[in-house]
Amino acid sequence: MVNIAVLGYGTVGSGVVEVINTNGTRINQRVGDEIAVKYVLDLRDFPEDPIQEKIVHDYDVILSDPEVKIVVEVMGGIEPAYTFVKSALLAGKSVATSNKALVAKHGAELLSIAQEKNINFLFEASVGGGIPIIRPLNTSLTADEIEEITGILNGTTNYMMTKMFYEGADYDTVLKEAQDNGYAERNPEADVEGYDACRKIAILASLISGQQVDFEDIYCEGITKITTEDMDYARAMDMTIKLLAICKRDGDHLHAIVAPYLLGKEHPLYNVNDVFNAIFVHGNVLGDAMFYGSGAGKLPTASAVVSDVVEEAKNLNRNVMTMWKSDKLELFPIGETKKKFFVRIRGEEAALKAHLESEFGAIEIVKAEGVEGEFGFITGKISENEYEEHAKEFPAILSRIRMEG
């Protein structure tokens, strides 16, 4: 029997217990042993729930019980999660977590403790919810140099972008809708400002570079300024707008960004709609691949956590995860990365085009039906710094959106 303890009986924690109850027979077949939930740590009691007999309020009960081989941390946040996880690993217990904040901040240290102790620190659910991506990067895409990872990593904002694109709804309306049906928090900042996606791409960037990528170093722009007019222009260009989290390699450089992007129909991420997530990967020999699925939700997330538990139960005294080193990777400055920009400007094409082209070089004019008193244009591939420098000359510029590809 492999005893586990679950830290936190919230949405994901109760999902983990439910998955083990529902699919226990199959799971135990795969492990070749029986997985048993011995403790659930929560401040609350659940008198109506059979889980009550396993509830403990004191973490030391779990930590000091040598029978507990695997600790499942699904509390979220940095503390007390960090203290609990670190002490579990130091006590020789493997840890499975869904906690992206913890992994983004302390992943390197926790991975290195797990390696020293010959146990495992796994975090499949921290990126992409139920979508297998961490383990595929660790054990499947091992023949490749990963040159790009571009993800739709936040379900809330993808739901909002989808509604705005297909239904022409405005930002405030779709935000309210997302809040009403439980996709967005009352304080939606972590989602709509891109902070959630930013932590996730930091984890993926650390994994593929083998070094710590701090999420604070990643340029991060949310979707709060995206308007119905932006979507009108997108449709006119046969494109859509998605909040992308991107990590790209260019020679020895790696850069990362979270921002709304215009995306063409031919891109595999174009059709990833609603609350679904997807991660596009380009390997130098594999070419393009994509992993698609539910990026959040109780059971999909729990499915990923339990798959980590299975892997840990099969490898109780054997470290299986590739590490990343704690020395920090200096990302290539985002200002020097090149891309096309779609720019909206007040005024008439005839009056402005010559001046625009004298600054930006050749541009492509875009008009959207029903959008008056302004027009759009697409620049050539220029750096962010070049864009800013030229844009200074045009106070009439209303907005700019980056273009992928």
Next chain:
Amino acid sequence: MVNIAVLGYGTVGSGVVEVINTNGTRINQRVGDEIAVKYVLDLRDFPEDPIQEKIVHDYDVILSDPEVKIVVEVMGGIEPAYTFVKSALLAGKSVATSNKALVAKHGAELLSIAQEKNINFLFEASVGGGIPIIRPLNTSLTADEIEEITGILNGTTNYMMTKMFYEGADYDTVLKEAQDNGYAERNPEADVEGYDACRKIAILASLISGQQVDFEDIYCEGITKITTEDMDYARAMDMTIKLLAICKRDGDHLHAIVAPYLLGKEHPLYNVNDVFNAIFVHGNVLGDAMFYGSGAGKLPTASAVVSDVVEEAKNLNRNVMTMWKSDKLELFPIGETKKKFFVRIRGEEAALKAHLESEFGAIEIVKAEGVEGEFGFITGKISENEYEEHAKEFPAILSRIRMEG
């Protein structure tokens, strides 16, 4: 150093050598040891190629060399591949193969030898080319009961269906195009009749059921009868037609089929175009997921083979693959599985509808612009046997296509 031998210096074999040469440094980091190609078995000589110094013509040289820890079989076909692979495993050498015919036919036996010997028989490239699917099923989707796998598993036919759908080209034209640019063989039977996809879905069905699924038991229908009119109707219904390989669980039953299907826009496989492959998976707790990428091609396939080599080099004396038992799984009879059918029939709706509804129950009429002298209709969900029974009454029926979902 981990010495490997490559059996066959054709497209995939030379790709394997190229991937190891190109990404050797990264690959060796991941293994924690150096992968070295010691021998390449081929009947031919390659005097102009640096590989020549590693070429051997006699398999016994490889088999009897205790330094060779991993054998890469990329010759294709059953013999001599089967004899070579089995003897390698019996000699304690792990095997990585891209050979779907071999895995579909002898997978259970070869997996069991590998398990006995505490080594590995891996075959990531045998399904979906470069797309990670075998290892994710084995180590990532382990918390789920897999209820459905539906794949676009053949790039040639997907290229043809895509051309027919988007360009309105007819079957013969797109087949010739596919042959001209090397996507289809001169004898395209294995692709267009669905045999290739059938072996691949047999492998996936065996994996998720844990028992041998014989490809000969799987109902298999190719794309040779799909016409431009079928595509006209598909467009009229806002659907497309894809060659799908499906394996579904219904309670204790599993059934499998390869056939052209009508697929709606909301299905994740709808947008998988050209030579790309994708595998849709539904787990009882995970929900929907999809894996997308290059289903064939020298380097993507080689990338998958080398990822198996990496896994084997990291687990030289440890069996990591879930087995399937050699006792055969009886598939649920396809005639009893239910679905909607789209049916084309000669004649006028007014004259036929009452008679059709007296047989099929309520039907939905479909008309396609420019298609004269006939019309289409969609049945309710009925079994294949029921369909056949009712269809007998209507000699004017031109064709029927199954509908997914």
